[in-house]
Amino acid sequence: METARGVVLATERYGSAESWKYFAKDAVMERRRDGSKCESRGNSIVGAFKSVFLPQGYPESVSDDYLQYQFWDTVQAFSSSLSGTLATQASLKGVGVGNQEATVAAATITWLLRGYPLKYTTHVCNSSTVSATCKLIVFSADGTGMLGRILFAWQKGSKLDSEAKKWRLFADVLNDIAMFMEILAPYFPACFILIVCTAGIFKSLVGVAGGATRAALTVHQARRDNMADISAKDGSQETLVNLAGLLVSLMLIPIVTDNPILTVSLFLLFTVLHLFANYKAVRSVVMETLNEARLSIVLKGYLRDGRVLSPLEANQREPVLLEFRKTVPIKLGVRLQEVVESPEDLNLALKENNMPYLLGVRNGCVCVCLGPEASVHDEIRAMCQAVWLSSKLSPPTSRDPPTQSNWEMVHESHKMMDTIFKPFLKGVEAAGWDTTRTLLDWDEWRVEWKTKNH
Structure with missing residues (x-):
C-alpha cells in the first residue's frame, strides 16, 4: 500500500x-x-505513567472492573493514610512522647512494637528502667496479636475466598474502629493498655482479612495469569498514594497538634470518606464466578421471572455487608452422619436421587454430602437445591407452616431440579457466568455410599 x-x-x-x-x-x-x-510529549508521559503503574497489556490483561475498583481503592488508601497519621499521633502522645519522663528504653520498645499488631503499650515504662510489668505487657501485646491472627484464619479462612467482598469491607470497617480507639486511648489513661490491646487485636484481624481478600480480588482481575504483575503494580499504586498521604500529613500534623477536637473531627471526616470509597470499590467488582449469594440471587430470579441475570446485575444485588442470617444455613461437603443417622434415612436420601450427592435437613441446617465423582456442574446443582430448600424452610414462611416433612421437601427438590436445571445451567452460561469453577464454600469430606438396591 x-x-x-x-x-x-x-x-x-x-x-x-x-x-x-x-x-x-x-x-x-x-x-x-x-x-x-x-x-507528542503528552502521550509519552501518559504512556510512561501507564507502564509504571498499570499491569502490562492493560486493559486487555485485566477484568473490565479493574479501573473503577482501583480508583476507589486509591481514594480509600489516601483517606486511610491520613486517618492513620492522626491515630499514630494520638497513640504516641499516649505512650509519653513529649513527656520529659519518657526514657530511651521506653522509646526503643515503642519503636520495636510498631511492627506488631498490638503497639504503643510502653507508656507504663516511662521510668529509668524497663520494669517487669512493661516486659509482661510487651509479651502480651505480641502474643495476643499473633494468636488473634491464627484463630481468625482458622475460623474464617475459607470464607475469605467465597465472600471476598464482605470480608474486604469488614476489614476496612474494623481498621477504622481500631484507629478510632487509638485516638481515644490517651484520654482514658486508666484503660489505655486495654484499649490499645483491643485495637491491636482488631488490626491483627484486619491484616489477615485484608491481605487474603486482596489476593482473591487479584485472582479475579488477572486475565492472563498475571497475578504477580497486578499485585506488584497495586503495590506501586499504594506506595504513590502513601507518599501523597505523607506530604499532606506533614502539613496536617502541626495544625492538629494539641487540638483534640480538630483531630477527632478530621478523623471522622477521613473515616466517612474511607468507608464510602471502600463501599464503592467492592460494589464496582463484577465477579463471573458463582458463590452462594450470587447463585441464590440468580436462581431466585430465574424461578420468579424465567430469566437468568447477568454477572453485572447479580453483583449489583449481592449484599456486601456481613449480616445475621435469618435464612436456614447451608453446609456443603459435610460428613455422612450430618445428613443421615440411620439406614432408613440413607434410603430416604437416595429416593428420587440419581446424583452424586445427598441432601438432608438436620439441626436447622441444609446439609449436602458430596460424592468423589461429582463435577463442578453437580456442585452447582446441589447448591441450587440447597438454596431452594433453605428458602422453603426459612422463618419468613413460618406463618404458613410447611405441610410436608423435611424428606418430602428434599424429594420435591430433586424432581424440580430434574426439570429446570439443564435449561437454567444453559442460561447461566449464555449470560456470561463462568461454570468451569465456583466460589462455593465446600468442605473437603467426600463419601461413597451403597444404594438401597445393593
Missing part, C-alpha cells in the same frame, strides 16, 4: 493502546504512530 509518506511495510500495535506503521520512502524505513504525525 502506497501513501504520501511512502509504502507501508508493516503495522504493529501494543495491546489496544498504541498502533504504529513502518513506511519505506527513498530507501529509508520510518516508524510513525498511526493516526498522528509524531509522538
